[in-house]
Amino acid sequence: MRSLILDGGLATHLEALGADLSDELWSARLLLEDPALIRRVHADYFAAGAGVATTASYQASLPGFAARGLSAAEAERLMRSSVRLAAEARDEHGAGLVAASVGPYGAYLANGAEYTGAYDLDEDGLLEWHRPRWEILATSGADLLAIETIPSVAEGRALARLLRETPDVEAWVAYSCRDEGHLNDGTPIEEAAAVFADIPHVMAVGVNCTAPRHIPGLVERLRGGKPVVVYPNSGETWDAADRRWLGLADPVEYGEAAASWPAELIGGCCRTTPEHIRQIREHLAD
Template sequence: MTTLVLDGGLSTHLEALGADLRDELWSARLLLEDPGLIRRVHADYFAAGADVATTASYQASIPGFQRRGLSLSQAERLIARSVELAVQARDEAGGGLVAASVGPYGAYLANGAEYTGDYDLDEDGLFAWHLPRWEILAAAGADLLACETIPSLVEARALARLLAATPEVKAWVSFSCRDAGHLNDGTPVAEAAAVFAGDPRVVAVGANCTAPRHMPGLIAGLSGGLPVVVYPNSGETWDAEHRRWLGLADPVEFGQAAKEWRQAGASLIGGCCRTTPEHITQIRAHLS
């Protein structure tokens, strides 16, 4: 089975390089202020052994940029730039894929709703909210879209409708999960994945921004249908009250776990929050 190694935490490496991301736009702010640093992060992940660069569009949205005072055309340009930066790094590395990040509605809310699925929009509202950014990313030159950190069944259904409306697009869909069997809104992961069953444009379904210990159970619940994508957090926990990460995560142990995830059935493997180029180096080493 061919395994693709994904990149690690974009914002984590940006912060390690000195970026201050204490902002509701998070890493998307650097699309405006320091795009060269984003390109460097993509390059570092390719150098660490990643096959795929995930763009800095997770937190980027037209209403989010407009809330900051940018015009519609400026917001659209920044979203497209996220793909251009990853493509530049990919080409400089001599190969690889670019996955345009489609972050959840909760990322725009900037209130942690991607970890609960507690939204104020229904399926129609989510479809309408995602559509403008979706169209920009679909036309920007990425190899596929990465629909990631999706916490709820209703948002999964909205994304399935977007895929149906853009037949030329390929995507993976990755859920944020509260345990080894359920999305953060409580939906069984197999039920959420079934929304995309039979769609040839969906290259994988899986989980991200979820504790590593839940990956074996989630892979077991997803295996047998579409290919499985997993890129969990480092294993640390977020202290929302004090806005800090607690605990430690060892890259070597993460790489060893990645080998187990592949043996369990995952074929796209990387890292999410708090993972670094060293984590990706260890994944590559253990999967080689």
């Protein structure tokens, strides 16, 4: 099976190149302060073998930018620029796709809620929170939307409702999971995947921002439905209290593991680098 190789951790590589992301906007901060560095990160991932650039819009939102004193028009311009920067890197590389990142409500909260699904909004509230950014990114010129790191089935249902409203927008959906069978909110992965089963323009359903050791079990539970997308983290764990990563991960071991995942789209999430993607490419080619 030939898999489409995705990119790796955008923020991880930005930090490796010297960016300071220690605020609530995270990588979206660079859309305002250093867009050229974002374009370089996309270029580095394409050079490493990625076929997709995932934009720096994961943490971006109208209320998040408003808290920085930006108008709605300025926030929209920055979100659209995330797609433009990825497209410029893609065009320079000569091939590839641009996936506009639609991160979870928990990323805006910046309190670790994307790792638990413990939200203060219900499904209807989540729908209305996502809608303004959705309308921007769905008309941004991206090849598809990357709906990612979704920790709860309620948020999945809200985003499915938006997808049904925009049948001309292709997307993949990736949940974040706490073990080999359940979302971070405890919902069985099979139940969560079924939310998107009848939406034809969802190209793949799977998981991201999840420990690599859980991927084989999760993929097994997802097989038989839509194509599967997986891009776990490096295996390190995030200490939300101290805002730091714990543990180490080896790119070669990551690439070896990725070669065993029977998924149609494979990449990396937090703490993965261009070297992780290069190792995925090399091991999938063996």
